[in-house]
Amino acid sequence: MKYVGREEFEWECELAQKALQKYSSGKKYNNEVVQNMLRQVYHGCCAYCEGRVEPTAYFEIEHYYPKKNKSHREYKQWVTEFKNLHYACPRCNRLKGNKDPKFYHILSPNYYFDNGGWVTKPNEIDSSLYYAGHKVFARKGSLQGAGTIAVFKLNERQSLWIDRLRKYAECYYLMNVIYGLLGKSSKEVKDLDSALQILFGQLVAYTNPDAAYSTMIVQNFGTEICKLMKVWQYKRNEKSICEQFRKRIMGIA
Ligand SMILES: [Zn+2]
Numbered sequence: 001m002k003y004v005g006r007e008e009f010e011w012e013c014e015l016a017q018k019a020l021q022k023y024s025s026g027k028k029y030n031n032e033v034v035q036n037m038l039r040q041v042y043h044g045c046c047a048y049c050e051g052r053v054e055p056t057a058y059f060e061i062e063h064y065y066p067k068k069n070k071s072h073r074e075y076k077q078w079v080t081e082f083k084n085l086h087y088a089c090p091r092c093n094r095l096k097g098n099k100d101p102k103f104y105h106i107l108s109p110n111y112y113f114d115n116g117g118w119v120t121k122p123n124e125i126d127s128s129l130y131y132a133g134h135k136v137f138a139r140k141g142s143l144q145g146a147g148t149i150a151v152f153k154l155n156e157r158q159s160l161w162i163d164r165l166r167k168y169a170e171c172y173y174l175m176n177v178i179y180g181l182l183g184k185s186s187k188e189v190k191d192l193d194s195a196l197q198i199l200f201g202q203l204v205a206y207t208n209p210d211a212a213y214s215t216m217i218v219q220n221f222g223t224e225i226c227k228l229m230k231v232w233q234y235k236r237n238e239k240s241i242c243e244q245f246r247k248r249i250m251g252i253a
Contacts, residue, residue: 001109001125001148002050002215003123004109006041009037012040013083015037016082019031020082035059039054043210047087057089060093061087062085062086063085065101066096066099069098083110086109104150106147131219136155163212167212167216168216175203175221178203200228200232203225203228207225226249229245
């Protein structure tokens, strides 16, 4: 799980909120404009487990403050509040169900309702959860970290952790291949530079926001990927080629 900023989609989010107000019958919140905006904001990855959703399933619109909750009537008014809607895979959505996020200590991917307004806490997730290998852990004493892992069964769902393990292994293997090639000269390996370009392209793709489990990759391998890039940069005698990547990856690492 990672913080998903909506700031860059401010205008689109306003449009989605207008669409929510326009629809006055039936399932008001579930309309095409809202669906498209959520897909864009979350880059097609589930807000909670970070898996890619739509290659194999329809995504579901998840209400952080649930639609039906007996003890909190105020949640009802947020059924059509765009800030309360998130992009989720069917498994995460069903595991959360109508659970009250305050009672179960569930982290929000961005917005909380606090002191009469919607606020974001961009560092909340990073200070509550971390990946070590393909498993996710709560930081010491973090109720939110422990609650989120428990509700979404982030380490228990076999298909999920196997999928994460596969991505982890792929990335690790790719890094080793690159490491080996960086020690070679262009006399030893034909088209060395093109090969490295392709392999680095693949490696960086694992860290993109639309890649599944990119938080796990960045937390495990971000520093190492930066080091490999620096070596490559040095070999090519080119500066700044990787600077943009380094800044982006360090921003979320
Ligand atoms: Zn999920």
